[in-house]
Amino acid sequence: xxxxxxxxxxxxxxxxxxxxxxxxxxxxxxxxxxxxxxxxxxxxxxxxxxxxxxxxxxxxxxxxxxxxxxxxxxxxxxxxxxxxxxxxxxxxxxxxxxxxxxxxxxxxxxxxxxxxxxxxxxxxxxxxxxxxxxxxxxxxxxxxxxxx
Ligand code: DQA
Numbered sequence: 001x002x003x004x005x006x007x008x009x010x011x012x013x014x015x016x017x018x019x020x021x022x023x024x025x026x027x028x029x030x031x032x033x034x035x036x037x038x039x040x041x042x043x044x045x046x047x048x049x050x051x052x053x054x055x056x057x058x059x060x061x062x063x064x065x066x067x068x069x070x071x072x073x074x075x076x077x078x079x080x081x082x083x084x085x086x087x088x089x090x091x092x093x094x095x096x097x098x099x100x101x102x103x104x105x106x107x108x109x110x111x112x113x114x115x116x117x118x119x120x121x122x123x124x125x126x127x128x129x130x131x132x133x134x135x136x137x138x139x140x141x142x143x144x145x146x147x148x
Pocket of ligand 1: 073100
C-alpha cells in the first residue's frame with residue numbers, strides 16, 4: 001500500500017516557526033517520524049512538501065495511479081484553497097486531513113477547511129501523532145473499505 005503525504009507551506013520551517021504553537025521538532029524530524037510509522041505498518045510512504053499551491057495540486061494529480069491514498073496537511077492553504085479541494089475531488093483517492101494544532105480553537109479564519117471537505121476524516125491538535133492517526137485510519141479504510 002502506497003500513501004502520499006502532502007505538507008503545505010511553512011511546514012518546512014517547523015522547529016523555527018512559532019515554537020510555542022508548533023513545538024521545537026524540525027521538519028526533518030517529522031519526515032523521520034512519518035517514515036517510522038509507515039515502516040512499522042507496512043506502508044510505502046512518499047512525502048512531499050511545497051510552499052506553492054500549484055505544486056501541491058500537481059502532486060495530488062500525480063498520485064492518481066501511483067498512490068492508494070493521501071494524507072494532507074495543507075497548512076495555510078487549508079483555509080483558502082478551492083484548487084486543492086478540487087484536486088482531491090478530481091483524483092478521488094481516499095484522503096485524510098492533518099493539522100498539528102487545533103484549528104478549531106485558534107483564530108476564526110482557521111475554522112474553515114476547504115480541502116477537508118474532500119477528506120474522510122481530520123485530525124487536529126495532536127502534533128506529530130495526528131499523522132500516525134491519519135495513516136492508520138487510511139490503512140484501515142483501504143483494507144476494509146470503510147473508516148473504523
Ligand atoms: C496548520 C494550521 C494552519 O492554520 C496553519 O496555517 C499552518 C499549520 C497546522 O498543522 O496546525 O501552517 O495546518
